[in-house]
Ligand code: NHW
């Protein structure tokens with residue numbers, strides 16, 4: 001059934017019943033001298049390209065490949081539209097490897113036709129902190145689909161990750177592969193219900209009028225929590241302490257240090273937004289919330305070309321109730337003109353989704369580890385990892 005995935009060190013569906021297999025690496029590392037030295041062969045018309053994300057011309061080509069060929073919803077009404085600045089942020093974290101930014105182009109026209117990427121991360125599974133690659137932005141041009149190019153891209157990124165003496169990876173997908181560690185649901189909170197209904201993202205509920213719907217989703221003009229403000233560079237140490245203590249509660253979560261927090265959480269306009277609560281009395285940072293910006297192209301709509309979506313990222317509450325904190329996140333997202341605020345049912349998100357009028361989406365997100373077994377998987381609420 002899975003001609004490629006059957007050959008890979010991932011949980012195989014047929015092993016699901018075997019309770020004797022331990023948690024941890026599925027196969028041991030091989031000596032670096034045994035890692036294949038040259039790239040996997042591509043069909044003759046194509047060549048590998050190690051990408052330079054600092055090159056604006058390349059970045060524009062990558063942006064365009066993804067904007068036209070990346071992930072769509074199940075009814076092909078929307079397509080993710082990652083911005084160039086977002087791609088640069090996502091692909092150039094601390095200690096990134098240029099060799100893990102892998103393009104495929106047509107030899108003759110030099111057109112970029114496929115891409116896959118990895119970035120390094122330390123991810124903890126139970127009490128084991130593992131150096132991993134986070135794999136993302138796998139994309140094959142629509143005209144080259146179903147030709148088994150994806151397995152070549154995956155083997156090539158695996159080879160280049162192995163060359164750095166890294167043997168595990170984490171990735172997410174909307175499709176079921178062998179074998180998810182957990183399956184999450186997307187939830188959506190309307191901020192601009194009229195537009196969402198106009199583009200077919202949501203529907204007018206039964207016995208609801210447009211004006212009742214607009215009223216239902218209304219939010220205050222400004223955040224309500226005293227001391228709620230944007231995160232700044234001077235907050236990195238405090239945010240790192242809060243986040244490390246919080247993420248320690250989950251079975252699978254990133255092991256962030258201050259360098260990681262500065263990259264992944266310091267606000268960048270239209271890429272990532274972070275807010276915190278600084279106690280007006282003690283000036284202590286007690287709570288934190290963040291979201292990233294990922295618009296979707298609206299396909300085939302006469303009135304609108306894009307939806308502006310915020311995606312819940314990492315949130316930590318110690319003093320402000322999580323529901324109140326997330327309500328303030330919704331308020332700032334609304335102020336900044338987002339149309340919808342999305343969240344997965346990971347971490348403690350279940351505790352506020354219904355109360356804050358999120359509704360379940362039609363999409364799921366499956367989380368995977370490569371060459372690392374977690375017997376029986378975990379619940380979404382045990383997952384402390386958000387991939388972009
Ligand atoms: S998930 C988003 C993936 N991208 C898209 O959905 C964009 C639109 N679709 C496409 O571009 C986030 C193509 O349909 C793609 C497949 C390229 C998806 N993950 O070339 P063939 C990520 O980026 C398997 C993994 O003929 P295609 C995460 C499929 O099961 N495998 O198909 C990426 C089949 O194998 P099987 C996927 O439609 C994680 C084979 O590909 C997959 O022309 C990557 C068919 O290939 C997916 N999303 O191209 C893994 N979709 O065994 C990283 C399909 O079933 C692993 N397939 O026969 C770790 C590596 C690093 C390890 C380091 C130690």
Ligand code: EN5
Pocket residue numbers: 071072073074075076077136172173174175186187188189190200201202203358359360361362363364365387388
């Ligand atoms: C790797 N980083 O399906 C990611 N999105 O629910 C790759 N649905 O937007 C994997 N179909 O439910 C990504 N509106 C997998 C996700 C791919 C994209 C996707 C879903 C997630 C989505 C929307 C639009 C559906 C359009 C028709 C949806 C309902 C919203 C409604 C708002 C009001 C309250 C009830 C829910």
